[in-house]
Amino acid sequence: MSLAKNIDLLRRLPRLDGLRFAEFGRSADSSSPLEEVVGFGDNPGALRMFTFVPAQLQKPRALVVVLHGCGQTAAAYDLGAGWSTLARHYGFALLMPEQQRVNNGNTCFNWFNPEDTVRGSGEAHSIREMIAHMVETHRVDHRRVFITGLSAGGGMTSVMLATYPEVFAAGAVIAGLPYGIASNLREALDGMFHSPARPARELGDLVRSASDHGGPWPKVSVWHGSADRTVNPGNANEIVKQWLDLHDLPDAPMAETNVDGYPRQAWWNKDGETLVESFAITDMAHGTPLGLADNDQRYGVEGAFLIEAGISSSYHIAKFFGLTGWIPDAATKKAEAKPATKPATKPETKPALSPAPHLARSIRAAVAEEPAEPQRENARGFDLGQIITRALTAAGLMK
Secondary structure, rough: OOOOHHHHHHHHHOOOOOOHHHHHOOOHHHHOEEEOOOOOOOOOOOOOEEEEEEOOOOOOOOOEEEOOOOOOOHHHHHHHHHHHHHHHHHHOOOEEEEEEOOOOOOOOOOOHHHHHHHOOOOOHHHHHHHHHHHHHHHHOOOOOOEEEEEEEHHHHHHHHHHHHHHHOEEEEEOOOOOOOOOOOOHHHHHHHOOOOOOOOOHHHHHHOOOOOOOOOOOOOEEEOOOOOOOOOOOHHHHHHHHHHHHHHHOOOOEEEEEOOOOEEEEOOOOOOOOEEEEEOOOHHHHHHHHOOOOOOEEEEEEEEEEEEEOOOOOHHHHHHOOOOOOOOOOOHHHHHHOOOOOOOOOOOOOOOOOOOOOHHHHHHHHHHHHOOOOOOOOOOOOOOOHHHHHHHHOOOOOO
């Protein structure tokens, strides 16, 4: 979805069932799997707490904190980015703090407000209290807590990684900004629209001064559309510089590859563990990139600031966090199996968590498998009908 389409959709929102910009996506609330938690602890930032905890959790237990963007709710962003679906598939707990309009007219997290961006104060402290509640209530491994966010939620992700670095193993910033570059609205807008370059050491010192933590530092994944006119793409470079300085890594990337057609840069430590990565989503406007995962599963639904790009950022972020290798244990598989008393049927050969293959890929595979020299005299290379039938069967759409 282009920037023009996003703007047009937002322009039309006041005429859609009386919704206002700050209430975009409220329709997702009624069908959302998220549940609100009250009384989680101190809440100086006056935020709401929403969670999703699947029936079975991978071990050791993990928690992902997800921060929505401006004009969104927790439920709306979850619907769009698909995080609760990922949580269910891969067995991790989900925490989605939600901004209230009384705090910010457009429901943006206040990533630039000094009262909300220091350790032990405001919104940052409220989110920390929510995390502590989740860790204790659901016995989450404190070494497996992760955070991600879009736009203002990305800015607040930078805040949380800087002010509570000991809490997080890794974080991912989507169309966000580095920590510490703004302390008022004017500076925030300057950072959003112009992204003035700063020395790497200066950026690193902003994080070092946010707590008395001396390392190790969280791993960081950075995502940004190259055509973003809301938050200047230069902010991605500044975030990368900030965390390269903290990890004492060189400016030049150690690897440059393409993932689903988009350039990815990576830096790793002496043990080969990737500590910083950066995705540049070519020609994409402001938003979260959506698309197919490695297993052809689609996560999320396209909408304002939720952009079909052919790459699932949510999936790749979960993969960067180390959460996508899990499958249900044997006991769960057995419980979900059909009773033996039912008539015998053709055994299911697909993995329980793997969707049907992508149809286009199935057709390509079927073409590749056709004999190079067909036996039929009137065949021109291959029988298209037979190939499509085979592909549909492989995709589970025909028996």
